[in-house]
Amino acid sequence: MEISANVFSSGISSIQAGQRRVDQAAAEIAGNPVAGPPQAAQTPAPNQVDPSSGAAGQGRADLSESLVALRVGQHEAQAGARVVRTADEVLGTLIDTKA
Incomplete structure (x- = not known):
């Protein structure tokens, strides 16, 4: 039973880590x-800053990184849920086999 408890714990930890990332x-x-x-x-005048560079460009990069992190967190949580679901199915099969 200890192995299944470790698997469930690992799956739940993955779900929680994914949720924190999201x-x-x-x-x-x-x-x-x-x-x-x-x-x-x-074309900006010589004394003006190009709005498509600098802070505006950095904001788009930050947004892109955040969107990627959002998707990674989603997949991390889904993977953890699959681990828990599979462990539950295996445990159910073991219990059915012994009964």
């Missing part, structure tokens, strides 16, 4: 500033 990524996504409507391409 929560963190969702908070980062929610904290990202919302971009306005796209503007026509304009």
Whole structure:
């Protein structure tokens, strides 16, 4: 029985880690500033900063990383759920075999 308890514990830990990753990524996504409507391409004057570079570009990169982390967390939680489901099925089969 100890083996199955370890498997269940491992699966539940994976679900919890995935949920934490999803929560963190969702908070980062929610904290990202919302971009306005796209503007026509304009060449900035020599003394102006190009809005498509720098902070705006960094925000898109952060958003992309957060979206990837969100998806990784989702898959991590799903994998943990599969571990728990499989362990439950195996344990049920073992109990049916002994009964």
